[in-house]
Amino acid sequence: MALVIEFTCDLPNGVHARPASLVETLCNRFSSAIEWRNLRRGTGGNAKSALAIIGSNTLKGRRLPAAYQRRR
Numbered sequence: 001m002a003l004v005i006e007f008t009c010d011l012p013n014g015v016h017a018r019p020a021s022l023v024e025t026l027c028n029r030f031s032s033a034i035e036w037r038n039l040r041r042g043t044g045g046n047a048k049s050a051l052a053i054i055g056s057n058t059l060k061g062r063r064l065p066a067a068y069q070r071r072r
Contacts, residue, residue, distance in 0.1 A: 004067045009058050020053040034068040 011019060027034045027047045037044035038056040040063075045052030047066060058064060 002067045002069045004065045006063060006065045009060055009062050009064060012060055014059040014062075015053060015056070017050065017054060020050040023053055024048055024050040030068070032068045032070050034066060037065050037067070039063050039065065 009015060015023075023036070024047070034047040035044060036047040036053050036056055036058075038058050040059075041057060043056045045055060047053060
């Protein structure tokens with residue numbers, strides 16, 4: 001069963017290298033699979049990868065669901 005947490009990006013310049021690296025570091029503390037999604041573009045990827053987060057092109061004011069799935 002996946003848990004989805006939705007939030008809004010409030011960073012003035014959107015998600016760039018520094019915040020993406022912070023998210024990557026935080027997510028890598030968990031064994032669960034965590035997915036980062038950009039609803040506007042339909043893009044996203046592994047939240048444990050700063051490059052995948054940057055590649056989602058998340059801008060200020062965009063809604064984002066982050067979903068994680070417990071690994072068994």
